[in-house]
Amino acid sequence: MALEVMVKAATPIPLDLAFRVEPGELLALVGHSGSGKTTLLRTIAGLWRPETARVQVGGTTWLDTGAGIAVPPHRRRVGMVFQSYALFPHMTAAQNVASAIDHLPQSERWPEAERLLDLINLHDLGGRKPQQLSGGQQQRVAVARALARRPVALLLDEPFSAVDRATREKLYAEIVALRAHLSMPVVLVTHDVNEAQLLADRMVVIEAGTMVAEGPTGTVMSDPRALRAMGIREAAAMVPATIDRHDSDGMTRLTTSAGPLWLPNVDGAPGTRVRVRIMAHEVLLSRARPEGLSAQNILPVHVIDLQSSDGLAVMVRLGFGEDTILARITRRAAQSLALQPGDQIHAIFKSMSVARDHITAGGATTPATR
Amino acid sequence: MDWTALWLSMRLAGWTVAILLPVAVFAGRFLAYRNFGGKVLVEALVMLPLVLPPTVFGFYLLVAFGANSSIGQFWSATFGHQLVFSFEGLVVASVIFNLPFAIQPAQRGFESVPVDVREAAFCCGMSPLRSLWRVELPLAWPGLMTAMVLTFAHTLGEFGIVLMVGGSIPGETKTIAIAIYDRVQGFDDQAAATMSTVLVAISLFTIAVTYWLSARVGRRLS
Numbered sequence: 001m002a003l004e005v006m007v008k009a010a011t012p013i014p015l016d017l018a019f020r021v022e023p024g025e026l027l028a029l030v031g032h033s034g035s036g037k038t039t040l041l042r043t044i045a046g047l048w049r050p051e052t053a054r055v056q057v058g059g060t061t062w063l064d065t066g067a068g069i070a071v072p073p074h075r076r077r078v079g080m081v082f083q084s085y086a087l088f089p090h091m092t093a094a095q096n097v098a099s100a101i102d103h104l105p106q107s108e109r110w111p112e113a114e115r116l117l118d119l120i121n122l123h124d125l126g127g128r129k130p131q132q133l134s135g136g137q138q139q140r141v142a143v144a145r146a147l148a149r150r151p152v153a154l155l156l157d158e159p160f161s162a163v164d165r166a167t168r169e170k171l172y173a174e175i176v177a178l179r180a181h182l183s184m185p186v187v188l189v190t191h192d193v194n195e196a197q198l199l200a201d202r203m204v205v206i207e208a209g210t211m212v213a214e215g216p217t218g219t220v221m222s223d224p225r226a227l228r229a230m231g232i233r234e235a236a237a238m239v240p241a242t243i244d245r246h247d248s249d250g251m252t253r254l255t256t257s258a259g260p261l262w263l264p265n266v267d268g269a270p271g272t273r274v275r276v277r278i279m280a281h282e283v284l285l286s287r288a289r290p291e292g293l294s295a296q297n298i299l300p301v302h303v304i305d306l307q308s309s310d311g312l313a314v315m316v317r318l319g320f321g322e323d324t325i326l327a328r329i330t331r332r333a334a335q336s337l338a339l340q341p342g343d344q345i346h347a348i349f350k351s352m353s354v355a356r357d358h359i360t361a362g363g364a365t366t367p368a369t370r
Numbered sequence: 371m372d373w374t375a376l377w378l379s380m381r382l383a384g385w386t387v388a389i390l391l392p393v394a395v396f397a398g399r400f401l402a403y404r405n406f407g408g409k410v411l412v413e414a415l416v417m418l419p420l421v422l423p424p425t426v427f428g429f430y431l432l433v434a435f436g437a438n439s440s441i442g443q444f445w446s447a448t449f450g451h452q453l454v455f456s457f458e459g460l461v462v463a464s465v466i467f468n469l470p471f472a473i474q475p476a477q478r479g480f481e482s483v484p485v486d487v488r489e490a491a492f493c494c495g496m497s498p499l500r501s502l503w504r505v506e507l508p509l510a511w512p513g514l515m516t517a518m519v520l521t522f523a524h525t526l527g528e529f530g531i532v533l534m535v536g537g538s539i540p541g542e543t544k545t546i547a548i549a550i551y552d553r554v555q556g557f558d559d560q561a562a563a564t565m566s567t568v569l570v571a572i573s574l575f576t577i578a579v580t581y582w583l584s585a586r587v588g589r590r591l592s
Contacts, residue, residue, distance in 0.1 A: 047489050073492035074501075086490035090508045099504060100494035149495055 001058030003153045003185040005040065009050030013039050015209040021153075021185035021202075028188045028200035028217070030230060036209040037189045038083075041155050044187065045080050046073035057152045057185075079146030079184075083158040085138045087130040093117065093141045094126035100148035116144040119181065120174065136167035140174070147182075154186045160195060169357045172198055176361045193234040197221055197277055198360040205229050222317060222326055224307060235280035235315065237325040240362055243272045251296075251351065257321025262296040262351050266359055273362030280315065280326035282353035286346045287337060293348065301325070301347045303339050318347055371564050374541050375549035382457070382545060383525035386464040387518050390472040393465075394517045398476025399506065403488075420470045428534025431463050435535070455537045460545075463535040464525050471520040479513015480506060512584045519580040523573050 006018035013036040021027040029037040042048035044055055046062065049070060055063040062071045087096050098113040117123050120140040130138055139159055146154060160168045176199065179186075190196050196203055196217070203220040205213040206229075213226030218238065220226045227235050241254040241261055252266040254274070261276065268274060289298060301318040308314055314334040316327045327347060339345070401413060419427055435453040436442045445453040453459040483506050491501035507514070529547045536543030538552065546569055553562040 045489075045493055047492070073489070074495050074497050077495075078493060080490070080493040082486045082490060084484075084486055086484065086486035088487060088490070088505055099491075099496070102495065102500070102504075145490075145494065 001060075001152055001184070003044070003187070004054070004056045005044060006054045007040060007043055007050050008052040009039075009209075013209055015039060015050065017204075017206065017209070017211040019204050019211070019214065021187060023185055024179075024183050025201050026179065026186040026188060026199060028190055028196035028203045029206060030190060030193060030196045030203055031206035032191055035206045037206050038157055040206075041080075041157050041187060041189050044153065045078050045155055046071060046076050060152075077149055077152045079149060079151030079154045081139070081142045081146045081154075081156045081159045083161060085130075085142040085162070087138055087141055087145070089130055092127050092129055093122060093133065093137075096130070096141055097126075097144045097148050100145050112148065113144075116148055117141075119147075119178070120144045134167070135163040136171055139163060139171060143175075143178070152184050154182065154184055156186065156188045158189055158191070160190075160192070165357055169360075172357070173361045175199060193221075193230050194236075194277060194358060197236060197238055198275070198358075218324070222307075222315065222324075224315070227315075232313070232328070233279075233281055235326055235328055236277050236358075237280070237320075237323070238275045238277055239320060239323050239325060241274055241276050243268045243270050243274060245270055256299075257323055258299045258301065259321070261299075263354050263359070264351050265356075268361075274359050275362050276354055277358035278325050278349065279353065279358075280328040282349050283318075283325065283327035284348040285316065285318075285327055285329060285333070285337060285339070286348060287343075289346050290348065294350070295348045296351045298346055298348050301345060303341050303343045303345065305341050306334060306339060318345075320347065371561065371568070372544075372546070372549040372553075375544050375546045376565070376568065378457075378541065378544065379526050379546040382460055382464055383522045385461045386468055386525045387522050389461070389465050390468055390521055391514075391518060393469075394472040394476035394514060395502075395507075397473045398510075398513070398517070399480045399502070401473065401477045402480035402483075416473050417470045419467045424467075424528070424530025425534060427467060428463070428531045431466070431531070431535050435459055435462070454535055455539060455543060457536075457542055460532060460536045460543050463531050464528065467528065467531050468521045468524060471524050472517045475513045475517040475520065476510070477513075479510035479517070482513065483509045512587055515580055515584055515587075519576055523576055526569065526573060 001023055003021040007015045009015045013034065015036045019027065029040060031037045039048055043050055043053055043063070049063065052065050053063055061069050062076050063069060088099060091099060094113050094117060097116050098109050101109050101112055104112065114123065114126065117126050120143055122137060122140050125133060125137060130141070133141065160171055163171065188196070188200060200217050202215060203217050204211055205220060205226040212229040213220045213223045221236060239256055241256045243266060244253040244255050244260065246252050250265045252263050254261040254263060254266065263276065266274065299320065301320050304317040304319050304324065306314050306316050308331070312330060313328050314331050316329060316334065316339060318325050318327060325347065432454060433439065434441055437446065437452060442453050453462070487505065488501060491505040496504060527547060529551065532543065532545050532548060538544045538548050546565060550562050550565045553565070
């Protein structure tokens with residue numbers, strides 16, 4: 001059952017947009033704070049009612065201001081993970097999860113809560129109160145509680161913003177793994193473009209309440225209008241890779257469709273599929289294969305096209321084996337290399353230019369760039 | 371020691387608490403969660419008994435409940451006796467006079483429940499009533515307990531209003547506070563001292579038990 005949302009409102013934040021999320025698809029609503037993305041999520045959940053809006057899941061209408069339909073939040077089968085998690089502080093983790101399935105008889109409720117805690121790797125901590133759990137554990141409980149109702153739409157409101165970077169990496173991997181079990185539309189609200197690119201199949205970029213760009217993540221991430229809204233330095237491509245081996249000096253060798261990639265210390269056994277986010281401004285281009293360079297990654301690519309992204313710079317789309325990467329170089333550099341579509345060149349980037357939280361398990365359904 | 375008066379005060383305080391508990395829950399919750407035009411005025415009205423002299427307040431109640439008022443006439447026709455100078459009249463006056471002591475702490479209690487926690491309850495499929503029972507009451511509990519204890523202790527100690535609305539009829543409207551006043555007027559300092567000590571002990575005990583309970587609840591929550 002797909003989720004369809006249309007909102008027009010003047011307060012609290014001007015909003016005018018519509019989008020659709022397919023079952024099993026993860027859509028990221030990306031924008032700066034105050035862009036209206038959380039208000040959209042609250043509208044879907046029924047916690048906010050804009051002047052004009054329609055929210056439909058499958059054949060069910062949750063909200064239609066024109067027809068006077070407004071199903072209250074507790075009658076919408078929606079799973080919501082709040083930014084602050086909003087766990088019930090007087091209940092244990094297991095009770096928190098079970099509170100969403102009050103309607104089931106006792107004999108089914110607790111096994112179901114146990115099953116969900118197992119799913120998020122928290123089976124030993126079911127008896128703890130939220131205050132006795134770390135931020136990452138609290139977030140997992142919130143996810144389990146949101147899934148307990150078997151929601152027809154799962155809503156995630158900045159679910160990773162309250163944890164430290166190391167925890168966030170683990171949680172990304174868990175969400176990717178969890179998606180194999182999810183068949184409902186998932187909406188992720190985030191201001192973090194990296195997060196959206198790692199996790200989402202499709203993206204909607206919101207600026208001041210209107211949609212700037214919408215589409216598959218890879219397409220949006222090379223869309224100049226989207227990049228203007230998100231910040232041009234966020235331009236990046238996702239490259240699927242497989243872990244090949246770990247060397248004793250801490251370097252990991254990965255194979256991609258364009259050749260081997262050397263990155264520092266990637267988690268995962270050989271054979272693990274991952275996706276690597278390569279930032280456009282970290283990529284150098286060279287006509288000749290350079291010698292005596294400290295950069296560990298020199299890979300053959302071909303120029304697909306050049307787009308001027310702003311006055312000074314040019315965004316070059318590059319065929320990278322079967323995948324695509326982006327390079328953002330100055331207009332002057334593009335002119336001195338005389339780059340033309342079809343040219344065979346070399347892309348160079350440092351191992352150190354890929355941050356640890358720019359790598360995630362390869363579970364997403366669609367390739368990032370197409 | 372006037373045991374009749376003490377028992378009357380306890381009954382009055384008990385009834386006041388019993389009636390004000392649901393009022394405090396619903397009015398406190400309403401004021402905590404809703405914004406509406408004139409909210410400040412309503413809040414001020416609830417607080418009014420706190421600042422008005424008991425005699426002023428008692429005078430208005432006397433007028434409102436008296437034999438010439440419609441409320442008073444309705445009461446006489448229905449129950450066969452006057453509302454003023456009766457135990458029931460005292461309960462009504464006590465309930466009104468204790469509104470700030472009950473509603474204000476209850477409101478603070480409900481305000482202490484984070485908005486997103488209440489919203490999470492809805493998103494977990496809880497109806498507003500179920501959310502009240504499962505999430506809001508357990509979290510607002512310290513505020514509600516404060517409300518009930520303040521109401522109870524304050525009713526025991528109330529003097530002016532009781533005298534205005536109730537008079538001093540033994541077994542009907544003569545509370546412990548008024549009995550103490552009577553004894554002092556009658557130069558029976560010994561009896562006044564005994565009763566005062568008992569009143570201090572009861573009040574202290576009630577408040578101590580509350581603090582102990584709320585400390586326990588605090589531990590349970592953290």
